[in-house]
Amino acid sequence: MSGMTTDIDLIDDNGIRIDGRKVDELRPLKIEAGVLKRADGSAYVEWGKNKVLAAVYGPRECHPRHMQNPAKAIVQCKYNMLSFSVSDRKRPGPDRRSIEISKIISEALEYVVFTENYPRASIDVYIEVLQANAGTRCAGLTAASVALADAGIPMKDLVPAVAIGKADGQIVLDLNKEEDNYGNADLPIAMIPRTGEVLLMQMDGHMTMEEFDQALEYGKKACQMVYDVQKDALRRRYTVQGGNGDVDDEQSQNNNSEA
Amino acid sequence: MSGMTTDIDLIDDNGIRIDGRKVDELRPLKIEAGVLKRADGSAYVEWGKNKVLAAVYGPRECHPRHMQNPAKAIVQCKYNMLSFSVSDRKRPGPDRRSIEISKIISEALEYVVFTENYPRASIDVYIEVLQANAGTRCAGLTAASVALADAGIPMKDLVPAVAIGKADGQIVLDLNKEEDNYGNADLPIAMIPRTGEVLLMQMDGHMTMEEFDQALEYGKKACQMVYDVQKDALRRRYTVQGGNGDVDDEQSQNNNSEA
């Protein structure tokens, strides 16, 4: 919440938001798995106006060495925004915000990966935000877990994420940029629908307990929806592979490079 | 000496300085040993308005490796000012001044530590200036040698330090901030009273040979006084340990962590 104020009505009298959505409605979400050749696994997420790429390399030798864990692999995520992904050009290189986001996404992913299968290794996840429009950490985490699956890394489950927020005093699902800039609260969460386990949760702004409960309800349902789109992307990736020799080759190439 | 000028009389007609001291009088000095739990040894020095903490870790493995000396330990001191310790906020991180001070304090301490006892090791000394009011390198070195003793590191002797200076054309002991800002010369020294050995000496400003001799006389006496306060701090630390089981435990914990 940036502290900026505006005269814009973010939600009209009929409960319709400026981009035409209802308060509990997600923006259009499109996920594609296996979009990069060099990476061991990859995914592309288009979520509203967000465009996010995720790539996975590994398990591979962990650098720097002192980070190695003799009992298990570590998951090292780097979240990065391209310079032109935002209104004012962002200087290339990590800032404090992206370092924090990288950390909490790494932690969320580490929970689902069977890291004990790969002692001393590193599983490197790169999230690149090509175009940003609020909710990029959730889009990035959503893409990352699909990329991990695409890389063939054994996981407990996929990790869908979504932000719930508050705008014009109402709890709304999946904030867009204007709602994020001029809204009252932001609550990104990542939750495994099957178990109800929360792997990522942050909140800033102002919410009463009742509002928070409402937000969690929205979040639960939305995570299930995101999860379904993730599954579908992997299913399509798998189907394409089955029916297409060319892509099959590429997949076997990936397997070689993992070995 | 900053090159700034002022209309303030730093010494009045009766030879009294703006903080009420005579020209050869030290500011109030208080030293406490063993003030931190995690460090292997520590000391707190309050000297006039200076507040300085010193901590010692080691002997421990020397990083980076190429700094290791196969014949002896090295003493690595890092002198640092907290951002709010001075009038204008100091950006965190080392500047050229603190790198130089760290170097000459490391050298002075290395002379008294029996470094040959710990080949390849590093003895790390951290000096943190919480509040600065002229003379912090002397206060820091004074604290550091008490912290080394508190860590149980074998030493030839403690290292007391003091600055002598020149203000309003007169040699004065232990400059305060105003005298440092508007004075004519500054001469920090560290000397072992027992042997008269000078381990640290810098000078800038303008002194005639006669003034320099006078300054050294003041410095000799003052180092003895500082030394007595250092000894007393260690005696109190020792006494408390003898009479107090709780503190005893803590000491033995320290010993464990050194092993």
Added chain:
Amino acid sequence: MSGMTTDIDLIDDNGIRIDGRKVDELRPLKIEAGVLKRADGSAYVEWGKNKVLAAVYGPRECHPRHMQNPAKAIVQCKYNMLSFSVSDRKRPGPDRRSIEISKIISEALEYVVFTENYPRASIDVYIEVLQANAGTRCAGLTAASVALADAGIPMKDLVPAVAIGKADGQIVLDLNKEEDNYGNADLPIAMIPRTGEVLLMQMDGHMTMEEFDQALEYGKKACQMVYDVQKDALRRRYTVQGGNGDVDDEQSQNNNSEA
């Protein structure tokens, strides 16, 4: 080509340039080998108003380790301009321009050094521009290959370099600073006269194909001239060594430090 424009005539009606040269004439070039004591090999080049020093250290252990090549030595050149070598003070440390120049000079030198003689080693070449007046990369490369020879490193041949350019619409040899600032094109090349092999070539500006052919002709002849001066410098260095016991000693010292 900086994009600056000027009213100055760079070439007069008689085809004479502002420094009195004809279009195909080099600036005065002076090379001296063996000018530094610590370096394993060194050379000084004065070329017009350019003053350039080159030093060679190695073959020696390659740092960082991961750069080592098990099959051969690598040549690591660092080209650097002293802060006061140019009109506006240059901040110390490498900028993007000097990193690029270092790379292409390293590549050119690696072609002539018998790197397979020294697996895992590094041959380090330092080029320091003391005073700059256009053409410093060519002067630096010219100095560097003499310094390599002075260090006794086996090489296929020396590497002479020169820049050809275009000013006032004419192709001119060996641009000076004014011609570089206000000219139309710049074409630095390094070529082994014996084989006609091009080891360094860059171009920026605007040249027709006919102009480019003309420039190459100038460049070929000039590289031969520079080569002759390089050879002469090494011959003088060798002669002095033969006739002077003192210098002989120094040379044998160098050999020791290489071993």
Added chain:
Amino acid sequence: MAEPIMSEIKKGHIHKLLSTGKRVDGRALDEYREIKIETNYIESAQGSARVRLGNTDVLVGVKMEVGKPFEDTPDRGVLTTNTELIPLASPTFEAGPPDAGAIELARVIDRGVRESEMIDLQKLCIKHGEEVWINFLDIYVLDYDGNLFDACFLGAIAALRTTIVPAKENDKGEDYPMPLRHLPIQTTVVKIENSILFDPTLDEEKVADARLTVTTDENGDLRAMQKGLTGAFTLDEVKQVIDASLRVSKDLRNLMV
């Protein structure tokens, strides 16, 4: 902030005690260690506090300068929060730029202060669009025995509550106290196997699976949250933690008044 791996024996001891609802130092699961707060500790700062939370020791200073506002908030002062995990405080802290852990810590403290709207930043505007007060909230850890999140936050609010805006020496009128509106409190729990406990010590942090930090205001409303570490909470656990946080916060808030 990587701490050496704890011995399996020590770890087992913590786990075993917790399975019977007990902690190594005898505290209740929702009990804080002894808290000592010393304000106005640093004269060269506009506000300061030294906070000891058990053996954890932090020093917070507030420095204020006159400067330019951000373009999109021309009528508000600027808040910059910085934490320094200096190597004096722990054998595992290293000199140099802050690592990801230190950055997360600083950003969580910053959000707790900022999102609670504790400071009335509009009252720190001197001239619209041109001059505002820049607040540097600098937090130094002096001795590290766990739960930096809460120790630092307590230090931050204690320092802010004693801050005097140095208007006079900057020729901006008379000095006045930092304009404050709210009194947020932050609490942190860790989850170890099936136990959730407040104010973890360093040893408890070393065996923790997940962490949850909750910031609430004096009205009992949520202002900020941060989940950390590689473990998970269920939604029910999250709600329980928030309920307990509201309860615990009352005592902590009383320390401030």
Added chain:
Amino acid sequence: MAEPIMSEIKKGHIHKLLSTGKRVDGRALDEYREIKIETNYIESAQGSARVRLGNTDVLVGVKMEVGKPFEDTPDRGVLTTNTELIPLASPTFEAGPPDAGAIELARVIDRGVRESEMIDLQKLCIKHGEEVWINFLDIYVLDYDGNLFDACFLGAIAALRTTIVPAKENDKGEDYPMPLRHLPIQTTVVKIENSILFDPTLDEEKVADARLTVTTDENGDLRAMQKGLTGAFTLDEVKQVIDASLRVSKDLRNLMV
């Protein structure tokens, strides 16, 4: 950019095929891989293009800001070219400041754009000596399979050709298209033993001895060149490469129009 050393078998295979004038993927020596150009890919940029050259994939964005001109060119806009070899694109790319290879790449792209006088920088002056348009030409490599020089250059010119100067939102009048004068094309060859081939794949780059990049304009004039790697070209080879580049450039230029 250091790629792992290639197996001798694979290397021998490339060499053997080339000795009969053939390439592993069946292309002619002067044939480019399939090129796909998608412009206006990024709404938050003033111009953008995603270029796929075979499996090499780059994304270029142009951001424009109002700023101060350089002192020695008070009447011209400023161009800044940046390439980012992000670790997403290759197992050998590392996070952090650009290495020498990335810097060389950026500078070659920059010279190709700048020295061809493609952009009419004088039309990007707003107020002489005070305000001009600053152009950030940022190039990201997303997937790396060789010949970044040409993929990035194609992306750069495609992005510039779709750039709209954001005058309106900066209160500088009406928006207008980026003022362009020329259409330069850049081609890159590598020399492998005695063969010279255009648009090398990553495998071909790994066994290459020397590289030559040539930028020419629509009049067939030279605008920029860069020789790279530790091998050599003869003067005759240089001239042959330039001739072939002029020929190949015609097809590439047609992709742009």
Added chain:
Amino acid sequence: MAEPIMSEIKKGHIHKLLSTGKRVDGRALDEYREIKIETNYIESAQGSARVRLGNTDVLVGVKMEVGKPFEDTPDRGVLTTNTELIPLASPTFEAGPPDAGAIELARVIDRGVRESEMIDLQKLCIKHGEEVWINFLDIYVLDYDGNLFDACFLGAIAALRTTIVPAKENDKGEDYPMPLRHLPIQTTVVKIENSILFDPTLDEEKVADARLTVTTDENGDLRAMQKGLTGAFTLDEVKQVIDASLRVSKDLRNLMV
């Protein structure tokens, strides 16, 4: 600046000779190596000097720019001293930011120039509080064979004494010589066991226990001092060194005039 450890044989040789008052190169204990000073060496600098002290070789340049004064000295020019131990000069010098040794060297040179009040900085004020001359005193070591402190200081004062303030090309009136008031001289000794010797070579530095640098002015007054290394001096030794320094400085000062 870490030099490889010297062989015990070489070390023993230096010690043994010194015990009879002799040095390896035959010099007296207070004798300097041959000094060659070449001024105006660099045209692109406002002042410059190349100094050879035996085999030690340094190049000093002074660059002057118009800039803003510091807030607390609005009527004075600014002096910035920088030393660069470039890897050309020694196998032990590394590229990159200056290490502690290089920083100490720069700060000692700076204090010697600054505290002697050699430069009349008030005469380098152009407009009170707004424009002053900024002096960059940049010192490069080209060949390293010991005693950088004195070689660099000699270079610094020689360069300053030939500096011409570039007023004309900056539209600030006529050029004039750098305004100088004093002629400080700096000498450096090292202590090796019980011997104290001036102008140490690199080999002597390698076995030195302690170092003392003394700067005095033409009136025989102290202006700056710096003790270095891990050894100690007695107070008597300090006084003897200062006395000897005053004696030796006369010859060095004569080189300058």
